[in-house]
Amino acid sequence: MTDPALSIRGLEVRFPGLERPALDIPALDLAAAEQVALTGPSGSGKTTFVNILTGLARAPRGSVAWHGTDLAGLPEGARDRWRGTEVGLVMQEFHLFPGLGALENVLLPQRLRHLRLPDGATARARQLLERVGIGRTGQAVETMSRGQMQRVAVARALVGRPRIIVADEPTASLDAEAGAAVADLLLELAGEAQATLIVASHEARFIDRLARVLRLEAGRLA
Numbered sequence: 130m131t132d133p134a135l136s137i138r139g140l141e142v143r144f145p146g147l148e149r150p151a152l153d154i155p156a157l158d159l160a161a162a163e164q165v166a167l168t169g170p171s172g173s174g175k176t177t178f179v180n181i182l183t184g185l186a187r188a189p190r191g192s193v194a195w196h197g198t199d200l201a202g203l204p205e206g207a208r209d210r211w212r213g214t215e216v217g218l219v220m221q222e223f224h225l226f227p228g229l230g231a232l233e234n235v236l237l238p239q240r241l242r243h244l245r246l247p248d249g250a251t252a253r254a255r256q257l258l259e260r261v262g263i264g265r266t267g268q269a270v271e272t273m274s275r276g277q278m279q280r281v282a283v284a285r286a287l288v289g290r291p292r293i294i295v296a297d298e299p300t301a302s303l304d305a306e307a308g309a310a311v312a313d314l315l316l317e318l319a320g321e322a323q324a325t326l327i328v329a330s331h332e333a334r335f336i337d338r339l340a341r342v343l344r345l346e347a348g349r350l351a
């Protein structure tokens with residue numbers, strides 16, 4: 130693989146009280162724009178891995194390099210800044226801000242990161258909301274259906290043009306129809322943006338649609 134997007138070497142994460150490492154990944158490379166499922170039984174290390182991949186937690190041993198930046202060598206503040214520009218996150222429980230409309234939710238991370246909104250951010254947010262099928266951009270998010278909420282979260286994840294999109298059980302709390310719509314949007318929009326997509330999921334109907342499947346078993350890639 131020439132110039133992988135992600136290159137992991139010698140990653141090991143241990144927690145107190147556990148005999149074996151929660152994660153033990155000697156080597157893993159992902160190409161840019163690859164679409165990857167992360168799956169495995171409960172307790173196999175998926176959340177731990179997502180936290181390491183997104184820099185929410187620091188790798189205590191080994192290297193986790195995205196486009197040449199080794200997250201293991203960055204302190205927390207630098208990892209947060211890196212995540213803010215490089216990663217779009219979609220979580221199971223949406224993490225939207227109640228009381229604000231869809232458009233303001235999509236723009237909120239941009240507002241917090243930059244002192245003023247970057248040129249074109251509002252236009253791009255509106256365009257993304259239209260793309261994910263949210264017509265009433267001022268509707269307070271807490272009044273939306275769960276499927277609509279997750280579609281707002283997908284638009285928010287993409288608005289800053291991240292090179293990496295990580296979704297943690299994005300369809301687990303949605304019914305089949307809403308889940309399928311969110312899966313379609315994630316695959317299409319990540320593909321169009323040529324972003325590397327990593328989806329942690331238990332759901333066969335989603336996993337089967339991703340080009341590559343990483344299966345964790347007791348912290349190791351099977």
Ligand SMILES: Nc1ncnc2c1ncn2[C@@H]1O[C@H](COP(=O)(O)OP(=O)(O)OP(=O)(O)O)[C@@H](O)[C@H]1O
Nearest residue numbers: 144145147151169170171172173174175176177178
């Ligand atoms: N902070 C922690 N302290 C101690 N043990 C932990 C900690 N975080 C995770 N673990 C342990 O590490 C292992 C992997 O946990 P992790 O949450 O990554 O699994 P998972 O595959 O995401 O599970 P699930 O699908 O149930 O969410 C488990 O044995 C868990 O109990």
